[in-house]
Amino acid sequence: MNNANLHAANRAKNDEFYTELSEIEKELKNYSDKFKDKVVFCNCDDPFESNFVKYFLMHFNGLGLKELYATGYKISSIVNAEYQVGIENIPYSLCVTSTKEYLKGDQIDLDFNGAKELVEKEGDRIRTKLLGDEKYVAGDFRSEESIEILKKSDIIVTNPPFSLFREYIAQLMEYKKKFLIIGNKNA
Template sequence: MANENLNSARWSSYDEFYTQWADIEREMNAYLEYDPDVFRDKVILLPCDDPEWSNFTKFFALHFMDFGLKKLISTSFAPDSNPATFSYEPTLFELNDPAFDPTKTHANGRMFVLDSTDVSGDGLVNIDDLQWSYLAGDGDFRSAEVTALRDEADIVITNPPFSLFREFVQWVVDGSKQLSVIGSSNAVTYREVFPLIRENRLWKGATGNNTDMVFAVPKGTEIKDADRQKAERLGYPSNGEYDYTRLGNSCWFTNIEHGRRHEPLQSMSQADNTKFSRHKEVKGIGYRRYDNFDAVDVGFVDAIPSDYAGVMGVPISFLDRYNPDQFDIVGMSAYGQVLPELKVPFKQGHHRPYVGGEAVYQRIFIRRKASA
């Protein structure tokens, strides 16, 4: 999709996807359902954002008092440093402010801050009390300036540039912060991401898995007709400010607890799956072993047997239903991220899972917990 050479990557023109309010609300509500105080007395950082237009900023500013936040910080990337900016003109909000600087508006990032200060004097703390300033630099999350804001924060929440997803997640993890970010579901296979999932330091969010997430994009962004039409059917027609597209492989990644990751996966026994499964690959056949891994292939999440104690290879979509109380993740076939003892000698250079001499999709290797 976008260049992912992290040594040279900057924001790509295909990275500017604006998250919809409903998607933010659904995910945050799932955390609140599990722990009503999850945001209380917390400093939340929203980097890689556009504070004036971002639904992330609006959402948390609106709920600042409801959630009991301590502080909200939102930062943006400088227009001149962002190739995703097709054209830029400062808004009247910025132009009419005494702090407006015609040079900095193009070359510097901006920071919006909301704390307990009732700037408007209306007795509430909300979006009317946001205070803004120019950053010293361009707002790149990797800068010392924004990294210092990360260090001040408790939770980092945003839709980061997809082309820098690996580096962004590592940046948050390096700061030992909680996070909730949007990325491609394919990110679970990344060498930088999968170990975090295996070690239970990162997991799928509660919502948006295996669904179409709709994003606003700058006018002029190239969009496939099918994606534009799907967004329209979902209630997002193009308007004077934005076009809309859908990304079917987008999802949330987080290390914030939510109850849905502890819902048990219901399954049948090996014998019952072999007899009753709706999948022709299992019904009447059972489970076949890999040619190159010491594990059985289970090609469908709903066919995971309840009584198999060994290692199973399951689809990547298993992570949408992964319950750490039921299963241990022991590896992944992609990039050879699997225990050496699970590897079986096979044709040189073949790292995909093979069954009966034929390659299958990449698999996550799991083992049912003894107590589950």
């Protein structure tokens, strides 16, 4: 394989890289005072798979979040295997305004299973099918649906696709959004 192909292969691999919950926790604990009353949007994050989504569900009350949004891009491979949701396997957006109903005993925030339970049981109350538009497929951070959510969000948090990094950052600048993104050192 020549160099160009190798780079392309690496980029493709990076685009589908999933961030570990422990990595997210290590980084985000430095910003725990920055999320009070904020609307957070994870715009490259499948609601079922993303550990960013799980992190924010598990710290919703501790951080004092107002709302959590997430949009998935690729069809989730685990949606019907790991979750008992029995839904169409297509990209969804997620919008959560409270986790309180799912707290158990004296919990202040959900644990990992509680976060999963919320996504599973809330169903269509928090989930919307993404449709895409003439220019971009469902869940693309550049699609109209995604930009509408971006506009009402305060902080964008994710690990975006490496191959679209420039375009990704340009959009955050254009809409003057605060962001916390985890990425490749070279980015």
